[in-house]
Amino acid sequence: MTTGVMTTSVSAAAGVALACLVSFGATGFAQGQLPDAPGRDVTVRVCSQCHEPQRAASVRLTRDAWEAVLAKMSALGMKATDDELTAILDYLSENLKGEAPKPINMNSATSVELESVAALLRKEAAAWIAYRNKNGPCKSLDDFKKVPGVPFKKIDERRDRLVCF
Ligand code: HEC
Structure with a gap:
């Protein structure tokens, strides 16, 4: 396990991306990209057990819906600790945020x-x-x-x- 690897510097590009995220929500990102943000490393590592982690980035979901996806992936055999699951859920629902259904x-x-x-x-x-x-x-x-x-x-x-x- 290479859990000791940390990103020590934030690239200028990521800084710009973060600014987009703050002002426009996840819509500032092209589909298919996993934005650089806290929780990305663990998400990539855990989701890569079975498929390209970018698969997640093709959809935009609410937190409830992401929770359902993670439950489905766990049922398919995904291995992750509770802490990892929480970090992944936070990452996905913050960065690949879907519209809540219209009231x-x-x-x-x-x-x-x-x-x-x-x-x-x-x-x-x-x-x-x-x-x-x-x-x-x-x-x-x-x-x-x-x-x-x-x-x-x-x-x-x-x-x-x-x-x-
Ligand atoms: C144990 C293997 C496994 C792991 C680990 C895994 N997945 Fe999947 N994932 C699958 C399989 C198999 C499919 C295709 C399921 C289908 O077509 O019904 C899939 C499909 C998907 C899809 C397409 C939508 C869907 O529901 O079919 C998304 C989004 C997705 N995975 C996200 C993730 C994310 C995010 C992670 C990491 C947190 C992850 N997966 C980890 C096995 C896995």
């Missing part, structure tokens, strides 16, 4: 949207649609505390992608 408006969302984006069961989506038809639109997500048949926990956990307007 849905709870007052106009269809049953399918409520099921896919808010992770409601069909009967919970139906309960909300019946409630909003009878009582009118929600004004804030906290209104869901009093909607029978819809677990507020689910709404609360997905505040970043649900809105009332």
